Structures are given as C-alpha cells and as structure tokens.
Amino acid sequence: MSDIFSKAKRSEVMSKVKSIDTEPEMIVRKYLFARGFRYRKHVKILPGKPDIVLPKYKTVIFVHGCFWHGHDCKYGTLPQSGKAFWQKKISQNRERDKKQTEHLRQMGWRVLTVWQCELKNKACAEETCEKIVRMLEENMSK
Numbered sequence: 085m086s087d088i089f090s091k092a093k094r095s096e097v098m099s100k101v102k103s104i105d106t107e108p109e110m111i112v113r114k115y116l117f118a119r120g121f122r123y124r125k126h127v128k129i130l131p132g133k134p135d136i137v138l139p140k141y142k143t144v145i146f147v148h149g150c151f152w153h154g155h156d157c158k159y160g161t162l163p164q165s166g167k168a169f170w171q172k173k174i175s176q177n178r179e180r181d182k183k184q185t186e187h188l189r190q191m192g193w194r195v196l197t198v199w200q201c202e203l204k205n206k207a208c209a210e211e212t213c214e215k216i217v218r219m220l221e222e223n224m225s226k
C-alpha cells in the first residue's frame with residue numbers, strides 16, 4: 085500500500101481508529117442504523133460514557149471487550165504471566181462497570197451489555213443485534 089498520508093496525518097488517523105469506533109461497536113451501530121434506530125455515541129455526561137445511547141428508548145448499550153471487562157468466556161482468560169496484576173486490574177474494571185450500571189439504572193436507563201465474543205462472526209453478530217432490536221421494540225410497545 086502506498087503511503088498516501090504524511091506521517092503525522094497517518095498517526096492522527098490511526099489514533100482515531102483505535103481509541104473510538106472500535107470494530108465490535110461499529111457492527112452494532114451499523115445494524116441499528118440500518119434498522120432505523122438513531123443513537124448518540126460515547127455520551128460523556130452519562131456514567132461510564134456508554135458506547136451507544138438511544139434516548140428515545142431510554143436505553144444505553146455498552147460493547148465490552150471480553151478481556152478488559154472480565155467476561156466468563158475463552159477471550160476473558162487471563163495470561164499466566166502477571167496473573168495477579170491482571171486479576172486486580174480486571175476486577176477493578178468489573179467493579180466500575182457494576183457501579184456505572186447501577187447508577188444508570190437509578191437514572192431510569194435500561195442498560196444492555198454486548199460482549200465482543202457475541203459479535204465474533206457474522207452469524208452470531210446478526211443474532212445478537214437482532215436480539216437488541218427486539219428488546220428495543222418490546223420496550224416501546226409497553
């Protein structure tokens with residue numbers, strides 16, 4: 085691939101790509117958008133800065149990386165080296181997630197969590213996204 089960006093420009097682009105709009109999140113957002121849902125991204129004024137916020141449905145969605153958020157799946161397995169360090173770090177993350185979820189619920193938001201492993205291939209991503217759509221639609225009909 086030819087280098088179309090200057091070095092500075094490229095690192096700027098890369099930093100944007102990495103920090104925000106991680107791929108699993110994009111999958112969910114694109115799906116919801118295609119189904120006609122409108123949302124806001126990374127809403128800073130809400131606890132935990134939820135990845136996807138649907139004000140009309142009073143729902144927030146977190147898309148969690150299995151490792152960082154300590155999911156009980158194969159992607160959440162801790163490395164053998166420095167295990168104690170990771171255990172501490174990840175249990176802190178989990179504790180923070182729990183507090184943020186409680187806080188959001190107290191504020192009247194419904195909190196949905198999507199795990200990275202639930203989006204790992206096209207078929208299961210579709211299933212997961214469809215589940216979210218159903219939950220949103222259910223919520224509206226009540």
Ligand SMILES: [Zn+2]
Nearest residue numbers: 150155157201
């Ligand atoms: Zn997982």
